[in-house]
Amino acid sequence: MKLLEHLAKDWLRARGLPVPEGRAAGTAEDAAAIARSLGGRVAVKALVAAGRRGKAGAVRIAGDENAARAAAVEIIGIEVAGQRVTQVYVESAVDIASEFYLSFGFGRLVPQIVVSRHGGIDIEAIAERDPSAIIRADIDPLRGLTNWQAAVLWDRAGIESCLIPAVATLTAKLYDAFRAADALMLEVNPLALTRDDALSVVGTMMEIDRNALFRHAEWQDLGLDDAGPGGRALNARERSVVAADRKFAGGAIRYTELDGDIALFVSGGGAGLLQHDLLLAAGGRPANHSDLSPTSTTDKPAALFDAMFANPNARGLLVGFNFLQLAPCDLMIEALLISIRRNGIDPLRFPIVVRLFGPREDEARRLASGMPGIRYLPHGASLAEAVREIVAAVNTVREGAG
Amino acid sequence: MSILIGSETRVLVQGATGAQARFDIRYCLDYGTVIVAGVTPGRGGESVEGVSVFNTVAAAVAATGANASAVYVPARGVKDAVHEAVEAGIGVLACFAENVPRHDAASAVAVARAAGVRMAGFNTNGMISPGRCKLGGIGGDRAAQVYAPGRIGVCSRSGGMSAEICWTLSRAGLGASTCISMGGDPIVGMRMAEVLRLFEADPETDACVIFGEPGGSHEIEVAEALRAGEIAKPVVALIAGQFQENYPAGVSFGHFSAMIRGDNDSASAKRRILSAAGARVAASLEEIPGLLRRG
Structure with missing residues (x-):
């Protein structure tokens, strides 16, 4: 779940990190007012969760409030990376002397850091231009990142000696912020050195962990930003499954609609993948993919069945479990029957095949x-x-229908 | 010998008083697993299916000599539960919580690995050494039917598929020495290649079956270990999720870890790389026994 720039920067600023002053605006007038209150040059940026906005023409530098208003008029309403821009972020422009790259993410087992003395361009471009300028390291999650470990990395990255102490201290603080935010990814690009020798977190991308939202009340109501295949918006049935997943306790349900006509109620992650492969190999076309993890009530499975029955393209349903181990079979059938009844489905006309073995199979x-x-x-x-x-x-x- | 668990395993259940734990404890006891204690802070003195509940892992270990733990503590508390188990000297863990916050998972796995503790999960249904011990819900109420004892080491990224594979082996007259469900979360306690190295060293395992998915690099690491000669026993690989290649990268269809991000992440790439490294790639469950018998 990517945080929009103003949320990420507000959060970093609140932790005392050097982030340029800025605020979000929904109209050109608001943008002008923010530019006026900030004073001086400002950057006006499309507020969408996407990188490379500069290339997409979605970042403008404005010398005064009138220029900021004009920039906002131009940016609001355009489409960037498939998203309609409804807000801009207006922040004080930074007078940059040099640009560095810094990011935190996860490897196979532990967090990782990437730094480079080149910044302001994509990491892919840095890799192409000068692969030796990219320094990667694992971070021990039990110890965190110390100032001196960060100093070793920046020294290897080849930044000027006199900058190392300040950059290393900021890097360690940014790691602490990455962890405290429960972020999956935090990229600071550029990490800028200003002409008056201050460090500034100018470009930020932060992806937070949906599974840690219980610790972050501030981000709980950001709405549903999940996307279906190809980045399309979720449809009503997919949204209803997300809503049911949040509303009811136990397990987890997922539902992605596809363009076929056989609804696929599968579980157990891997077995569901195999069944989907098998369905295609047998000439079937899945109406959706789904996943359900063990649950002890009918709420979530019934919500998943509801979505499948509501899909106008579905003509039949495969309840295709792997051998069930963690949940009773009769609970799944109970959920199926609840959903059949409340959706007015007739299994004599809408075929339902069930492969369901395990505890309480006889029932x-x-x-x-x-x-x-x-x-x-x-x-x-x-x-x-x-x-x-x-x-x-x-x-x-x-x-029969044709 | 089996790997990780056997008849000498004395099981502790963390979060023993929860619904899923009660459900699984009954079937584990029926199977013959030696469950010596449960732990739920604040519920010490109670019992679940006849198993005594303690307040802390340390107290349970001191009283019962438990050496493996089935961890039912939910996602938001499981990091601390793993730290507690590791500090109390537990040697093998199965952690069932899914969608564990990534930073918590990294911390828990790091503490386990630093202490040499073998951990399955997060998002595992456990592990089983057929006829000896099962740690967790794996096999449900019919573990004996689905998981026959034998000489095949099974390592699966999916708990459900561990059952389908072992059931296929049973029906073909084969069986498992040990079956490990590694867990479906992005960070799990053991890498697939590490599990295969344990099977490689196990005199009671002749060959291995792995179940892989798109996303992540477990299968690629197995291919590297095969090429390096670290794994000499035959490896049969079933990799599902080829359908995902019909959709854009970055869409998750099942386990969150099963998301294609890079070139070597797809099911077909993994099949190709494993096959080139000498693994026997199965196109279906039904092919697995024949590939194992090829000698």
Whole structure:
């Protein structure tokens, strides 16, 4: 979840880090007013969660409030990286003497830092121009990043000796901020040295961890910024699943709509991937991908079924679990029946194939047998058999309709 | 011998009084796992399915000699639970919480690894040494049916697929020496290649099966270990998620770790790289037994 620039910078500024003064504006008049109160030259930037805004023409330098107003008029309403710009960020322009690069992220096991004496351009461009100028290191999460460790890195990066103490101290503070924000990524590019020898956090990109929002009340109501395939906005059914996932306790549900006609209710991450592959190989076209982790109530699985039944393109449903280990089977059938009833689905006309084995399987079979049309496969049927069954059933429905 | 757990394993359950723990403890006891203690701070003195509950891991270890822990503590508290277990001297951990905050996961895994503690998870359903011990919900109520004892080491990024693979082995007359579900979160306690090195050193394991997914570099590290000769036993690899290549990079369809970010991240790239390194790549579950028997 990428934080917009004003939120990231407000947060860093509140921790005492040297961030240029600035505020967000929704109108050109507001932008002009902010420029007036800041005084001097300002940068007017499209407030979208995307990098490389400069290249996209979405960053302007304005000499006074009138120029800031004009810049905002030009930027608000344009599209940057597929997003419509509704706000600009207006901040004091920094008189830059040199630019460096700094970022924090995660490796396989531990956080990592990347620094370079070249900044102000993409890390990819630095890598192309001068790969030896990119210094990477792991950070021990139990010790954090000390000033002297940061100094070693900047020394290796080849910045001027006289800058090392201040840059290293700032780097260690930025790591602390990265950790305190529960950020997955924090990029400072450029980390600027101003003409009056001060350091300034000019460019920032910060991605925070959705799973740590419980520690960050300030970011909890940012809305749903998830995107579907290709960066498209979530549709109503996808949003309803996200909302249900937040509303109800236990497990986790995910739902991404695709353009096929076989709804796929799968679980267990990896088994779901395999079933999706198998469905395509069998000539089926998935209406969605989904995932459900173990849960002890029907709320979340029923919400997931609701989305699938509400999808106008879906003509059939595969409830294709791997061998269930952490949850009772009858709970899933209970959720299925709740959703069938409240969506007015007739399994005799909307084929539903169930491959569901594990704890309380007998009870699950008894429940399912009360709803005519549900095809509960015999114990031991393979994932591939389940896929073939639903593909054949949906083909029959499609032919009947056509 | 099996790896990590066996008949000598004395299991502690952290977060024993929660619903999922109760559900799994019953089936673990039925399976024959020796569960010696539960821990839930503030609930010491209670019991779950006949297992005594202590307030702290240290007290439970002192009283019972527990040496492995099944950790049911939810995501927001699990970092501390892992630190507590490691400090109390537990040697093997299975951590079930999923979507653990990344910084917490890094801290927990770092403390475990620094102490030489072997940890499955986050987002694992546990590990099983068939006929000897199961740590966690793995196998549910039919662990004996799904996970037959045998001489194949199984390491899976998916708990569900560990069951499907082992069930396929059982039906083909094969079985597992140990099966490890590594966990589906981005940061897990053991790398897949590390698990395979343990199988390599295990005299009761003849060959390995791995289940991989798009995203991350576990499978690539296995290929490197194969090329380096560190793993000489046959490795059969089943890699799912090829369908993701029909969609733009950066879209997550299952485990958060299963997101394609780079060139070597896709299912087909991993199959290609593993195959070039000498692994036997299976196109389906059904092919696995035949590839193992190829000798």
